[in-house]
Amino acid sequence: MAADDPRTFGTAAAARLVDFAECARVGDWTLRSALVRYAQRFPDAASAVLELVRRTDGALQPFRRALERQPVAEVDEANRDAAPTVVELLAVAQVLDELAVVLTHWANNPREVDPPVTEVDGLAASAFATLTELGVARETRPPRRAG
Numbered sequence: 001m002a003a004d005d006p007r008t009f010g011t012a013a014a015a016r017l018v019d020f021a022e023c024a025r026v027g028d029w030t031l032r033s034a035l036v037r038y039a040q041r042f043p044d045a046a047s048a049v050l051e052l053v054r055r056t057d058g059a060l061q062p063f064r065r066a067l068e069r070q071p072v073a074e075v076d077e078a079n080r081d082a083a084p085t086v087v088e089l090l091a092v093a094q095v096l097d098e099l100a101v102v103l104t105h106w107a108n109n110p111r112e113v114d115p116p117v118t119e120v121d122g123l124a125a126s127a128f129a130t131l132t133e134l135g136v137a138r139e140t141r142p143p144r145r146a147g
Contacts, residue, residue, distance in 0.1 A: 031100035
């Protein structure tokens, strides 16, 4: 599935894409809520996807207000020295948005026993590779306390 060029997005399309993790989809499922169901069988994979969501959200944070007011092309132009660029980050959000579509369709169908593991893994790997290539830092967790 070829993604649309984020540079062409207006404020409404950009706002929806920036909200990829919380945007209600089929049956009111969101990516985050579908990940809860997915985690029942694949906790490590769900955790990895959640990390991708947080990394992408964090990297997009500096652009959020501007994207609410201006088309992506204008935000990109105003921040052309940013690394990574808003367009590069929105491209990652598009991959995670596609992952959300796959997971929410599965989560909404109680008869669907087998989760879409191959699709989820492929999309997550793509997002991970791109975030790494863009230099978006991975999360660091504080050491667990003994007890």
